[in-house]
Amino acid sequence: xxxxxxxxxxxxxxxxxxxxxxxxxxxxxxxxxxxxxxxxxxxxxxxxxxxxxxxxxxxxxxxxxxxxxxxxxxxxxxxxxxxxxxxxxxxxxxxxxxxxxxxxxxxxxxxxxxxxxxxxxxxxxxxxxxxxxxxxxxxxxxxxxxxxxxxxxxxxxxxxxxxxxxxxxxxxxxxxxxxxxxxxxxxxxxxxxxxxxxxxxxxxxxxxxxxxxxxxxxxxxxxxxxxxxxxxxxxxxxxxxxxxxxxxxx
Amino acid sequence: xxxxxxxxxxxxxxxxxxxxxxxxxxxxxxxxxxxxxxxxxxxxxxxxxxxxxxxxxxxxxxxxxxxxxxxxxxxxxxxxxxxxxxxxxxxxxxxxxxxxxxxxxxxxxxxxxxxxxxxxxxxxxxxxxxxxxxxxxxxxxxxxxxxxxxxxxxxxxxxxxxxxxxxxxxxxxxxxxxxxxxxxxxxxxxxxxxxxxxxxxxxxxxxxxxxxxxxxxxxxxxxxxxxxxxxxxxxxxxxxxxxxxxxxxxxxxxxxxxxxxxxxxxxxxxxxxxxxxxxxxxxxxxxxxxxxxxxxxxxxxxxxxxxxxxxxxxxxxxxxxxxxxxxxxxxxxxxxxxxxxxxxxxxxxxxxxxxxxxxxxxxxxxxxxxxxxxxxxxxxxxxxxxxxxxxxxxxxxxxxxxxx
Numbered sequence: 001x002x003x004x005x006x007x008x009x010x011x012x013x014x015x016x017x018x019x020x021x022x023x024x025x026x027x028x029x030x031x032x033x034x035x036x037x038x039x040x041x042x043x044x045x046x047x048x049x050x051x052x053x054x055x056x057x058x059x060x061x062x063x064x065x066x067x068x069x070x071x072x073x074x075x076x077x078x079x080x081x082x083x084x085x086x087x088x089x090x091x092x093x094x095x096x097x098x099x100x101x102x103x104x105x106x107x108x109x110x111x112x113x114x115x116x117x118x119x120x121x122x123x124x125x126x127x128x129x130x131x132x133x134x135x136x137x138x139x140x141x142x143x144x145x146x147x148x149x150x151x152x153x154x155x156x157x158x159x160x161x162x163x164x165x166x167x168x169x170x171x172x173x174x175x176x177x178x179x180x181x182x183x184x185x186x187x188x189x190x191x192x193x194x195x196x197x198x199x200x201x202x203x204x205x206x207x208x209x210x211x212x213x214x215x216x217x218x219x220x221x222x223x224x225x226x227x228x229x230x231x232x233x234x235x236x237x238x239x240x241x242x243x244x245x246x247x248x249x250x
Numbered sequence: 251x252x253x254x255x256x257x258x259x260x261x262x263x264x265x266x267x268x269x270x271x272x273x274x275x276x277x278x279x280x281x282x283x284x285x286x287x288x289x290x291x292x293x294x295x296x297x298x299x300x301x302x303x304x305x306x307x308x309x310x311x312x313x314x315x316x317x318x319x320x321x322x323x324x325x326x327x328x329x330x331x332x333x334x335x336x337x338x339x340x341x342x343x344x345x346x347x348x349x350x351x352x353x354x355x356x357x358x359x360x361x362x363x364x365x366x367x368x369x370x371x372x373x374x375x376x377x378x379x380x381x382x383x384x385x386x387x388x389x390x391x392x393x394x395x396x397x398x399x400x401x402x403x404x405x406x407x408x409x410x411x412x413x414x415x416x417x418x419x420x421x422x423x424x425x426x427x428x429x430x431x432x433x434x435x436x437x438x439x440x441x442x443x444x445x446x447x448x449x450x451x452x453x454x455x456x457x458x459x460x461x462x463x464x465x466x467x468x469x470x471x472x473x474x475x476x477x478x479x480x481x482x483x484x485x486x487x488x489x490x491x492x493x494x495x496x497x498x499x500x501x502x503x504x505x506x507x508x509x510x511x512x513x514x515x516x517x518x519x520x521x522x523x524x525x526x527x528x529x530x531x532x533x534x535x536x537x538x539x540x541x542x543x544x545x546x547x548x549x550x551x552x553x554x555x556x557x558x559x560x561x562x563x564x565x566x567x568x569x570x571x572x573x574x575x576x577x578x579x580x581x582x583x584x585x586x587x588x589x590x591x592x593x594x595x596x597x598x599x600x601x602x603x604x605x606x607x608x609x610x611x612x613x614x615x616x617x618x619x620x621x622x623x624x625x626x627x628x629x630x631x632x633x634x635x636x637x638x639x640x641x642x643x644x645x646x647x648x649x650x651x652x653x654x
Contacts, residue, residue, distance in 0.1 A: 059567065059647050080571045087569020098564045098651065102266035112568040114259055160568070 004071060006167055006200045007033040007056060012065035014051050025051040026062070027223035033216075035167075038194045038201040038234075040211035043220030050172070052220070053204050057090055057170045058082045070167045087115050091161025091199075093190075095173035097153040099145040099160075105132060106141040109159045116164060131159040135189055151182035158189055162197070169193065171203040175210055181244050187213050188237035213237055260581035267554075274550040275590030277543025278630065282594025282623040283601055284536035286615060289622075290602040292529025294613035299525055303518040305441060305450075307380045309347070309481055310514040311488060313340070313474040313495070316507060331508040334458060336498060337474045343490045345483040350377040351471035353461045359405075359454060360426035361413040368409045370427055370454045372461020372471075380477045381441075388421035388436030396457040399464060403432040406453040407440040430464060432456065484515050537626070543590070544630035551583050551638035562642050563650025576643035583635020584628055591627035595620055 014026040026048045033039055043049045054060040055067060058074055061082070067075045074085055091112075092098075099108045109128040132138055135155040137148075145153050154174060161169050171190065175183035191213060194201045203214060211217050212235045219227040264271045315331040334351055341349040354371040375392055378384050391402045403425065414420050423434045432454075441450045462468055476491065478484045488511050495509055555562070562575055570578075599615050606613040 054648050057567075059651075080573070083566065083569050083571040083574075086567060092567050094651070098560065098567070100561055100564060103262070107262070111565065115565070115569040115571070115574055164569075 005032040006035045006070050008068040010066040012055060012062045012067060014055060015063045024223055029225060031218065031225065033200060035200055036198045037216060038214045039216045039218060040214035041202060041204045041218050042206060042211055047220040048223040049204050049220045053170055053172055056202060057092060058085050087112055088164060089167040091166040091169040093157050093161050093169060093171040093174045095176040097157045099153055099156055101145055104142050104144060105137060105156045108156055109163055111160060112164045127163055131163045135159045150178050151185055154186050155189060162193060168200040168202060173205055174203060184237050184241055184244065188241060191237050257581055259578050260585055263582055264585060271586060274547055275586050277546035278587050278590030278627050279594045279597060281540030281543040282591050282627055283597040284539050285533055285623050286595060286598025286619050287601040287605060288532035288536045289529060289619040290613040290615045291605050292525060292532050293616060294606060294611050296522060296525035297614060298611040299521045303514060303521060306514060307475065307477060309478040309484060310380065311476040311484060312512045313476060313491060314510050316510045331499060332471050332474060333469060334471060336495060339494055339498060340474060340476055340491055343487060345479045345487055346476055347479045348376040348380050348477040350374045350380050350475045351458055352473050353458060353471045355466060357428045359409060359413055364413045366409060366412040368452045368454050370456060372456050372458040374458055380475050383438055383441060385436030386439040391435055391457055396459045399459045400457055401430055401432045401460060402435050404436045404438060404455040405434055406438050406451040408449060408451040409454055410437045481515055484513055488513060540626055540630060544634040547583055547586060548634035548638060551635055555638045555642040559645060559650050559653040562645050563647050566647035567651060572643040576639045579639030579642045580635050584631035587627040587631030591624045595623060
């Protein structure tokens, strides 16, 4: 099991039709990511990194090529099956947090469970509380997103991504809307879930500093992998936090 | 279990938008309340009309002299074509249960120092069964008193109230009618106003013979009440009466009838048809408002889908299938409609009570009208909720997530 990569992309192509012209967003991507890796995907806008993330996240199907996620070929799956795969195997973290504004933190974290099979209502609350506590927000379960700071909102989103015990977590510019210290805190949690829970993390970012926390950086340009680089000694967010001044939150 | 969870998701969605949910259902509330009020008012009116017509007598045919055509034959315009003998002959027709001729005149009633004007009507004892109206005190006169041309009377409630003191026992009292002295045999219970709004209790019944001989000096009657044994026989009894009277009155083959027959069952049927049409009309107008309410729901649901595009994207990203999104929005719409339906039922029942107390007739909130309202509001929810729900479910999760 460990020998098999959790994400295996073979010659993935993606073509969009925009008016009369075909846009080749992804020309040829062959990437293999092993279980437990923490990978940063970088590249200028239009390089195809967002398209890749959509395909890896099963939000979109490839035009050509093969995608095997956790041993399952998902490249030709129906919409309903893809929804199921997203529910069971993938956790998303977005730049804009994407929490339901009228639902409490607890209800937001619970959301994936509502669409999963065979869940007991009492279990859902317990699992959601565990997940919230894990990101350090056990005391904020009944707050609305508007009552939480940006960093706290992103942590709620991380708790939501974690709740179904996914195989991979996909983070799309997770620190894009946060200041430096809060960014580092969020990255710290992502590093922790990668190490402590052994969950594979794929993170799209354009901030080189954030990419430095990953163990591998894949650079995209013009719809192709330009560069695939191992980081032998990634930075530790926990270490960096110690040297940062503590800002007072209101 | 799946349905329960979908219901839960939808209810949470509605709870999160309380004010909007409430405003959305207002159309349905008004529509359902209107349907219930209209149907109950219509059915109340129908029940009241039916009761009033039936109070005139069940299975009743009324034979009148024909004022328009019969007058040609009558001497000096005096309409005197119907007689007690005609009545007796009609009584011999099969399936005729009872016959009671009537001859009325307005007269002054006197008791001690009080006077009162009432309709003094000569008739026979069978009028009691025909009108289902029996004395509450004392008794009616019988055939012997008709033969004797006796001066006895049975008085209506209004007459009793106006010439007698409440403490008086009317039975055995002597009253004056146009200078003749009558002995009161009994008092009839209150019957209320007739369909035409006529007071029915301002009446004094006396033997038909007394009215003809002692009061008016005539030998005709004003009308003959004929009660059929059952509703089915009324048509052919009507034909038999026509043939019998034409023969008795020696009307030539091509001559016009000098009488007319009014069939109360037909009047009842017409009145019931009319109120039914009225009810239907009122309910359809109310139904239109329900439809408008439904369009309101669709409108809000469409706005809601656009407004919640990102929410839909989030739900899809965490694993909601198209069907789950479709179900959520459909359940939201149906829940809204049913919620509105229930508020509407409560308001409708209250409204019916108010209408009934103002209009003065009983309104009937029938189980069927409530069922209709609930069924209709659920149908409105499904019908008008489907399109927005379908639209929501067909969103592309990537676009939905990017939606600002």
